[in-house]
Amino acid sequence: MTAVEDVAWNLEPLLADESVDDLLSRGAKLVDQLMAAKGTIASLSAEGLADFMTTHAELQEVLGRALSYVNLRFAVNTADPVIANQMQAAMERVTTLTTPLVFFDLEWTALPDDQAAALLADPRLGFCRHHLASLRRYRPHLLSEAEEQLDSQKDQSGRQAWVRLFGELTSQITVEIDGETAPLERGLSQLMSNDRGVRQRAAAAITEGLAPGLRTRAYVYNTLMLDRSINDRVRNYPTWISSWNLANEASDASVNALVQAVQDRYDLPRRWYALKGRLLGLERLADYDRMAAVTDENPHVEWDDAVSTVLDAYGSFSPELASAARRFFDERWIDAPLRDSKRPGAFCSYTVAGHHPYLFLNWTSTTRDVLTLAHEMGHGLHGYLARPQGVFHQSTPLTVAETASVFGETVTFNRLLEQTTDPSLRLSLLASQVEGAIATVFRQVSMNRFEDSAHNARRSEGELSVDRLGELWFDSQTAMFGDTVEVTDGYRSWWSYVPHFIGTPGYVYAYAFGQLFALSVYGRYLEEGPSFVPRYLDLLAAGGSLPPEELGKIVGCDLSDPGFWASGLRIVEGQVTAAEDAARAAGRLG
Numbered sequence: 149m150t151a152v153e154d155v156a157w158n159l160e161p162l163l164a165d166e167s168v169d170d171l172l173s174r175g176a177k178l179v180d181q182l183m184a185a186k187g188t189i190a191s192l193s194a195e196g197l198a199d200f201m202t203t204h205a206e207l208q209e210v211l212g213r214a215l216s217y218v219n220l221r222f223a224v225n226t227a228d229p230v231i232a233n234q235m236q237a238a239m240e241r242v243t244t245l246t247t248p249l250v251f252f253d254l255e256w257t258a259l260p261d262d263q264a265a266a267l268l269a270d271p272r273l274g275f276c277r278h279h280l281a282s283l284r285r286y287r288p289h290l291l292s293e294a295e296e297q298l299d300s301q302k303d304q305s306g307r308q309a310w311v312r313l314f315g316e317l318t319s320q321i322t323v324e325i326d327g328e329t330a331p332l333e334r335g336l337s338q339l340m341s342n343d344r345g346v347r348q349r350a351a352a353a354i355t356e357g358l359a360p361g362l363r364t365r366a367y368v369y370n371t372l373m374l375d376r377s378i379n380d381r382v383r384n385y386p387t388w389i390s391s392w393n394l395a396n397e398a399s400d401a402s403v404n405a406l407v408q409a410v411q412d413r414y415d416l417p418r419r420w421y422a423l424k425g426r427l428l429g430l431e432r433l434a435d436y437d438r439m440a441a442v443t444d445e446n447p448h449v450e451w452d453d454a455v456s457t458v459l460d461a462y463g464s465f466s467p468e469l470a471s472a473a474r475r476f477f478d479e480r481w482i483d484a485p486l487r488d489s490k491r492p493g494a495f496c497s498y499t500v501a502g503h504h505p506y507l508f509l510n511w512t513s514t515t516r517d518v519l520t521l522a523h524e525m526g527h528g529l530h531g532y533l534a535r536p537q538g539v540f541h542q543s544t545p546l547t548v549a550e551t552a553s554v555f556g557e558t559v560t561f562n563r564l565l566e567q568t569t570d571p572s573l574r575l576s577l578l579a580s581q582v583e584g585a586i587a588t589v590f591r592q593v594s595m596n597r598f599e600d601s602a603h604n605a606r607r608s609e610g611e612l613s614v615d616r617l618g619e620l621w622f623d624s625q626t627a628m629f630g631d632t633v634e635v636t637d638g639y640r641s642w643w644s645y646v647p648h649f650i651g652t653p654g655y656v657y658a659y660a661f662g663q664l665f666a667l668s669v670y671g672r673y674l675e676e677g678p679s680f681v682p683r684y685l686d687l688l689a690a691g692g693s694l695p696p697e698e699l700g701k702i703v704g705c706d707l708s709d710p711g712f713w714a715s716g717l718r719i720v721e722g723q724v725t726a727a728e729d730a731a732r733a734a735g736r737l738g
Contacts, residue, residue, distance in 0.1 A: 152451040152511045155484035156224075162217045162503055168234065171214040172241050178207040179245050182252070189255035190263075194270035200252075201276045201540070208539040211242050212500035220483075220497060223508055226319040227489035236312070243304050250296040256280065257287040278693050279540035285394060289383040299379075307375055314368045314650045317361050319491050321645060323353040332357060332645060333492050337512040342441040344428075351436035355638035358645060365644045366614045372650060373606040388603035392654035396545045397695050403657060409713040410593040410660055414628050416717070417590045420582050420724050421632035427579075427736055433632060435625075435639040439583065443576045443734075447515060451484065454518045458525055461560035465673075466681050469556075472532055473525055476507060481528070484511040493647065494520050496527030496553075501542045505531040515564075515580060519557050526556030534691030541693035546655060548696045550662020551669060552688055554588070558670050571734040578727040585663065585720045590628055592659040598624035599649060599656065617643060664716030669703050671719060 163171065181203055185192070192200065218235040225231055256264075264284060268277050290296065323335035335357065338350035376388060385391045386400070393403050425433050427442040455477055463470035476482055481504060490510065497506045505528040511517055530552035534542045543549070561581050568574050601620045606612055612620075618640030626635050648655045669687075673680045680703070687702045700707045731737050 150452050153485045155482055157483040157506050158480040159217055159220055162213050168214045168238055171210050175210045175245055186251045194267050194272050198272040205539045209500050209502050214238055216499040223491045224483055225489055226316050240304050247297045247300040254293055257284050275538050276540040310368050310372050311651045318645050321357050323357040333510045339439045342444055347436045358641045362614055362641055362644055366617055370611045373603050377607050389654040396547045398547050406713055407593055413717050416724055417586045418630045418632045432634055434634045435636055442579045443572045445573050445576045448513050449518055454521055457518055458522045461563035465559050469529055472529055482507040484509045486510050494524050496524045498531035501535045501539045522560035523553045523557040526553035530688050533688040537691040537693050542691045544692040546658035547661045548699055551666045554663050554666030555670055575730040575734045578730045582723050582727045585723055588663040589660045592656040594624050594628040596657040667716045667719045668705050672704055
């Protein structure tokens with residue numbers, strides 16, 4: 149049996165027998181080669197531009213290996229000053245090296261449209277075509293070369309520094325659980341207990357644990373919101389989220405349509421929370437009841453059992469995916485155990501196209517953790533299959549980045565459900581599925597509404613107090629809950645540990661986008677069966693080589709159809725109905 153404490157990743161292959169300094173030195177030489185082309189981009193032939201971009205890809209590979217290594221080491225040990233110093237030094241050096249290369253973006257985007265189109269039509273630029281085409285969308289928002297260089301260099305002591313500080317602050321948050329000091333993740337996991345007393349104590353411990361550094365984290369958030377507003381004003385972005393939408397290859401209007409469509413169906417989470425209140429014997433849920441188990445079933449899941457479950461689920465859909473997934477376990481591409489000073493949460497790092505992804509978990513031995521493993525494995529397989537696309541096209545916009553993860557989680561969930569005949573266990577699983585959908589679609593949109601109100605208030609009111617931020621958080625959450633959930637005063641500070649607000653402002657709506665897109669893709673699979681699998685694998689292998697709308701067409705989804713979001717939301721509605729039916733079958737509704 150594998151002890152989860154031994155599931156630690158091996159990062160040394162990232163360096164490929166070189167040191168971080170060796171990689172950075174190699175990167176410096178490649179930068180010198182690229183800088184020789186300064187002032188000539190407008191005169192390059194397709195062959196010359198392809199040569200330039202090939203060298204640029206090599207640079208991204210070299211620097212990406214170094215940065216991935218130092219950042220992943222820091223993620224599992226944020227308290228080690230040697231690791232932190234190495235990460236900071238590498239980031240600073242990479243910024244210094246790459247800042248002068250801003251000349252390329254400026255010269256490329258300045259080309260006349262017809263000249264750029266002729267170059268992009270050349271097959272020799274296929275490996276970077278979509279990347280180059282996407283760069284040109286930024287033309288109205290670019291500054292002068294001197295300004296761009298200054299902005300890039302000052303980012304080290306500005307946004308990047310504040311994001312790092314927030315990460316260090318949150319990784320040090322502890323909670324007192326049963327007389328013992330534990331990481332924040334331990335307290336959050338206890339909110340799923342079927343014992344309300346445990347949940348109440350955990351919620352109180354979390355609120356208490358968040359209190360000591362709350363003002364500091366609020367100051368960090370205020371500073372980053374101010375930084376964003378200055379950047380938007382200087383670069384002529386109309387709203388606080390417009391730059392993020394551009395990066396996601398989504399228009400402001402399409403994102404607003406998504407957000408509005410989800411808000412219009414807030415009846416679904418309210419319907420679930422009303423049912424959950426009945427299942428728990430409560431007239432009204434409190435915020436700390438939202439994730440409570442609705443049955444007495446709370447199985448402890450061993451790591452090896454989780455691995456078998458996930459591999460079996462992926463194998464039931466595609467042996468090719470299962471074979472690739474097995475490598476993550478066998479070749480130490482995963483770091484799973486809870487540790488002191490380890491960053492909270494879970495993520496997948498693609499690293500670089502010439503290597504392989506890594507998965508980061510905080511394993512607490514619950515069924516939810518099994519689905520989190522399946523989710524992150526989906527990300528990992530997406531990155532793994534898209535490696536042949538190269539550095540410019542391996543990653544997708546965030547709007548479709550959740551496709552493989554949600555799909556893999558859904559396949560795993562349905563595999564678990566197929567194997568479960570006990571009515572109480574089936575209800576527990578279906579409740580978990582509904583809550584996952586609510587967390588990914590509705591909660592993320594409610595958090596987007598918090599971000600929207602916070603950024604706009606910061607611009608109109610000035611620096612926001614802890615109380616004001618708590619008020620905005622309260623308002624955004626109660627809008628979703630309606631009168632089905634009581635939001636306690638302690639919950640007003642719980643915005644302050646969410647890393648997305650700090651490191652990737654505006655990111656959270658992409659979860660809803662990705663969830664609804666993935667559910668629609670899964671619906672196609674249910675309709676078409678095995679014949680759908682090759683097209684799904686083609687979608688993953690395409691990476692980010694096409695715009696989201698074109699990626700959708702690979703699997704027969706039309707993202708431009710206004711009814712697209714409604715179809716995904718209907719699937720969520722079906723999940724709520726299935727949970728209600730399961731509750732009746734289990735004799736829980738009288």
